[in-house]
Amino acid sequence: MYIHAVSHYLPSEVVDNEHFTQLNGLSNDWIVERTGISERRKAAPGENTNTMTLEVVKRLQDKVDLSAVDLIVGATYTPYDTIVSLAHEAQHYLEIADIPVVSISTACSSLLNAIEVVEGYFALNKATRALVIVSEHNTVYNNERDTMSGHLWGDGAAALYITKERQSEHDFDIKGLLTGGAAHSQKATTGVMLKPSEGGVSMPHGRDVFIHACQYMPKATLDILARCDVPLSDVNYVLPHQANLRISRNVMNTLNLPEDKLISNIQYLGNTGCAGCAIGLSENWDKFKKGERIIVTVFGGGYSYGAMLIEV
Numbered sequence: 673m674y675i676h677a678v679s680h681y682l683p684s685e686v687v688d689n690e691h692f693t694q695l696n697g698l699s700n701d702w703i704v705e706r707t708g709i710s711e712r713r714k715a716a717p718g719e720n721t722n723t724m725t726l727e728v729v730k731r732l733q734d735k736v737d738l739s740a741v742d743l744i745v746g747a748t749y750t751p752y753d754t755i756v757s758l759a760h761e762a763q764h765y766l767e768i769a770d771i772p773v774v775s776i777s778t779a780c781s782s783l784l785n786a787i788e789v790v791e792g793y794f795a796l797n798k799a800t801r802a803l804v805i806v807s808e809h810n811t812v813y814n815n816e817r818d819t820m821s822g823h824l825w826g827d828g829a830a831a832l833y834i835t836k837e838r839q840s841e842h843d844f845d846i847k848g849l850l851t852g853g854a855a856h857s858q859k860a861t862t863g864v865m866l867k868p869s870e871g872g873v874s875m876p877h878g879r880d881v882f883i884h885a886c887q888y889m890p891k892a893t894l895d896i897l898a899r900c901d902v903p904l905s906d907v908n909y910v911l912p913h914q915a916n917l918r919i920s921r922n923v924m925n926t927l928n929l930p931e932d933k934l935i936s937n938i939q940y941l942g943n944t945g946c947a948g949c950a951i952g953l954s955e956n957w958d959k960f961k962k963g964e965r966i967i968v969t970v971f972g973g974g975y976s977y978g979a980m981l982i983e984v
Contacts, residue, residue: 749777
């Protein structure tokens, strides 16, 4: 599989840490020390998961003709409409008839599960050109007064055009992909939750989430490298789920990789859920050089995890 083009969209409103100082008494230094976050983006009134999907698809259209798309996979855990999914919204906009349209959610791991769905369709010869969209409207479900996690969340979206065969010498080659569930862990189903009828996002066991994220992302990274027979020393960049800068640094330390190989946007975007890694890939697309290898590794509530090796 090949990533031919990517795009991302960020709402214009910026929420800095002073907002939470005024709201909850949490100082800028306290938030930065524990999370690395200085600011995050917030969707405007009238914006939602589906509208951000349309924005990011339009931006992808500026880079590639999407008329030949024969599969659309959308991913989010913050849906605007639980019937008309973001994938259906994209199909409606593109006016492409009679193609598979799928929506999934594995929390913050959903990007890699969405790409794995594409891999399955490609393997069964049911599709050859896929549009993958990840879009999160965290702030609509978030309780900002929650001092445990209310200051973590940001909004954003990204889209990827993935093809079965190489379209250009500039395509990024997906060398390997794995995902897994870790719901057998004792606090997995209560570590982080989103129950709209019970107050939105909550993280009663944040420490447990932290510990397991720090374990599973390095493990998944090493597992996919072993499957692809690529040594860790050949990895140029690591793009982990943007949950907490301390988690990302812990992952790099566990892998014994220097921090200059870390790609991070949580400092200015907050936790953008399953969109975070795709946004990071889009933001840095033009700086990657031929022959470089990128690891995308994720961890999400439930628990879920995964890793993907990309070669430029």
